[in-house]
Amino acid sequence: MVGLVMGVAVNLTKDDFDDKVKTGWVLVDFWAEWCGPCKMAAPIIEELATQYQGRVLVAKVDVDAHPDLASRFNTMSIPTVILFKDGAEVARQVGYAGRQGYVNLLVKTG
Numbered sequence: 001m002v003g004l005v006m007g008v009a010v011n012l013t014k015d016d017f018d019d020k021v022k023t024g025w026v027l028v029d030f031w032a033e034w035c036g037p038c039k040m041a042a043p044i045i046e047e048l049a050t051q052y053q054g055r056v057l058v059a060k061v062d063v064d065a066h067p068d069l070a071s072r073f074n075t076m077s078i079p080t081v082i083l084f085k086d087g088a089e090v091a092r093q094v095g096y097a098g099r100q101g102y103v104n105l106l107v108k109t110g
Contacts, residue, residue: 009058011060012059013065017069018087024085027058027106030061037078045102048102052109079095080092080095085109091105
């Protein structure tokens with residue numbers, strides 16, 4: 001079972017995505033190994049997982065491993081970071097946004 005451990009972003013799959021996203025605030029980074037901007041965003045996403053631990057579940061979806069999830073959320077460009085509240089999309093950032101861009105999404109969580 002995948003879970004939040006020491007603030008590290010959780011890797012989601014099609015098998016556990018709905019269960020993990022259905023309750024509370026969840027920030028999901030849709031990414032791929034070959035994506036340069038995704039690599040730039042990765043340490044920021046991990047940092048935010050630690051900073052917001054206990055308030056927001058920070059997660060990642062590898063679009064190459066789970067193209068069905070990328071398609072389901074109309075992820076046409078990566079990185080795409082989506083903020084969910086109780087399973088519903090609240091906000092979205094397409095493209096590398098830097099730390100402040102991702103923090104701006106999290107401001108919506110209060």
